[in-house]
Amino acid sequence: MLRAVAPGASIDGRYSLGRFPLAHKGMGEVWPAQDTLLKRPVIVKFLDAAMMDADLLRRFRREALLTASLVHPGVPIIHDLGEHAGRPYVVIEKINGIALSDLVAEQGPLPIGWVAAIGAQISSVLLAARRLGLVHRDIKPSNVMLETSGAVKVLDFGLAVALDDERFSRITETGQSLGTVGYMAPEQILGERPDHRTDLYGLGATLFDLLTGRAPFDGVTTATTVRHQLDTAPPRPSELRPEVPAALDDLVHALLARHREDRPATAADVYAVLAPLCEDLPAIPGVLDETAEEVRGYCAIVGRVPRPARSEPSAGEQTDLDPERDLRHAEQLHAAGQFRAAARHLRRLAEDRARQHGDDDPLVFDLLRRAALAHVALGEHDRALRQLNQLLRSRIQADGPEHPAVLDLRQEIARLSQERTASPPSPRQPPGADR
Known part of the structure; x- marks a missing residue:
C-alpha cells in the first residue's frame, strides 16, 4: 500500500529524512536525509505516488541504473536504490x-x-x-x-x-x-x-x-x-x-x-x-x-597524465558507440596476435553494451564468448572454460536450457574440454587474472 512520505521518517532503517522536502520535481519528491550508517548527509528522491504504475516504476529504476553508469566527477554519485512504503526511492550524493x-x-x-x-x-x-x-x-x-x-x-x-x-x-x-x-x-x-x-x-x-x-x-x-x-x-x-x-x-x-x-x-x-x-x-x-x-592540487596532477594511444576518434571527431567498428578493432588485435588485448577489449565492449541494453542482450553474450575464446590461443584453456561456464549459467537463466544459443555454447564447452585433455595445462594464473 502506498503511503505519503513523512518528515523524519526512517527509510530502510538507515536514512533519516529531514523536516521538509527540498522540491517536488520530475518523477517525485526530493528530501534531505542523513545516512545513519555512514554518518553523512544524502539526498533521497521518491517516485510520486500519484504517478505510480508498473511502467513508470521500471523507468524510475532504470533511470537510477543509467545515471549510476555515468561515472564522472561532474555527476552526483548514486548511493542506493530501494523501496519504502510501496514507493521506490534512490539515494544520491549531497552536493555542497x-x-x-x-x-x-x-x-x-x-x-x-x-x-x-x-x-x-x-x-x-x-x-x-x-x-x-x-x-x-x-x-x-x-x-x-x-x-x-x-x-x-x-x-x-x-x-x-x-x-x-x-x-x-x-x-x-x-x-x-x-x-x-x-x-x-x-x-x-x-x-x-x-x-x-x-x-x-x-x-x-x-x-x-x-x-x-x-x-x-x-x-x-x-x-x-x-x-x-x-x-x-x-x-x-x-x-x-x-x-x-x-x-x-x-x-x-x-x-x-x-x-x-x-x-x-x-x-x-x-x-x-x-x-x-x-x-x-x-x-x-x-x-x-x-x-x-x-x-x-588533485586536478593539476590528473591534467598531466598523458593521453593513452588509442584508435578511437580524436576530440573533434564523432564519439558515438559503434559496435561494428569496435568489433573490427578487437578482430584486428586478435589477428595481430594480441590475444590478451583482444580479450580485454571484447570484455569492455560487453560492459558498454550491457549498460545500455541489459546483461541479457544477445550481443553481450557473444562478446563475452569471444573474449573467453581469445584465451584459447594463449593456451589458457582452463581460463577460457571457467569464463564460458559462467556465461553458460547466465545464458540458461536468461533464455532457458533449450535455447539454441545455450545448446551451441554447451557444444563449444564440450569441444574445448576435449582439447584441454589433449593439451598440456597452461601456467597457473595469478589471482584476478580472469579479468
Whole structure:
C-alpha cells in the first residue's frame, strides 16, 4: 500500500529524512536525509505516488541504473536504490554548493573566466554522457551546481534518454514537459528525436544566462518564448555585454542555432573554445572555500597524465558507440596476435553494451564468448572454460536450457574440454587474472 512520505521518517532503517522536502520535481519528491550508517548527509528522491504504475516504476529504476553508469566527477554519485512504503526511492550524493540559477540571482552575470570554466566542465560531462549514448535533455542553470571547491556537478538526469535503447527512461510519456522552455532545443519542442547536440543547445542557453543574467529566449508567455526559439535568430550575449570575447560570443550563438546541424559537432569542440578562457579565475565571495586548493592540487596532477594511444576518434571527431567498428578493432588485435588485448577489449565492449541494453542482450553474450575464446590461443584453456561456464549459467537463466544459443555454447564447452585433455595445462594464473 502506498503511503505519503513523512518528515523524519526512517527509510530502510538507515536514512533519516529531514523536516521538509527540498522540491517536488520530475518523477517525485526530493528530501534531505542523513545516512545513519555512514554518518553523512544524502539526498533521497521518491517516485510520486500519484504517478505510480508498473511502467513508470521500471523507468524510475532504470533511470537510477543509467545515471549510476555515468561515472564522472561532474555527476552526483548514486548511493542506493530501494523501496519504502510501496514507493521506490534512490539515494544520491549531497552536493555542497550552489545552483547556478541561485548564483546568478545573487551575484548577477558571472565573470567571463568563470562562465568558461563552468561551461568547460559541463562539456566534459556531456562527453562522458555521449560515450554511453545518453542525452540529458534538461541542461539549464538550476540543474547545475557549483561546489565550494569550484567544481561543477550536473544534476537531475530525470529526463535523460539512451538513444539506442527503447527500454531506458522516457518519462515524458507520462505527460510531463520535455524540458524547460527557453533552454530546451527546438527539436525537443517539435517532438523530434534528440541527440547529443540537443544538450549542446541547453549548454548554450546556460552560458548565455551566466554571461547576461537572463535567459536567451524569455517571452511574456510560454507561447511567445517558444515562438521566439522557433522563428527568430538566436541572440548574441555581446548584445547585452559588449566585453564578451568574440570567440565566446560566436560559440554561444552557434550553440543556440535553430537547426542542430548548425551547432558545434561535439562537446569536445565546445571545450576547445572554452578551456583557453579559464585563466586567472577571480574569487567568488561567499561561494568558494579552502577546499578549492585541495581539488586544485588533485586536478593539476590528473591534467598531466598523458593521453593513452588509442584508435578511437580524436576530440573533434564523432564519439558515438559503434559496435561494428569496435568489433573490427578487437578482430584486428586478435589477428595481430594480441590475444590478451583482444580479450580485454571484447570484455569492455560487453560492459558498454550491457549498460545500455541489459546483461541479457544477445550481443553481450557473444562478446563475452569471444573474449573467453581469445584465451584459447594463449593456451589458457582452463581460463577460457571457467569464463564460458559462467556465461553458460547466465545464458540458461536468461533464455532457458533449450535455447539454441545455450545448446551451441554447451557444444563449444564440450569441444574445448576435449582439447584441454589433449593439451598440456597452461601456467597457473595469478589471482584476478580472469579479468
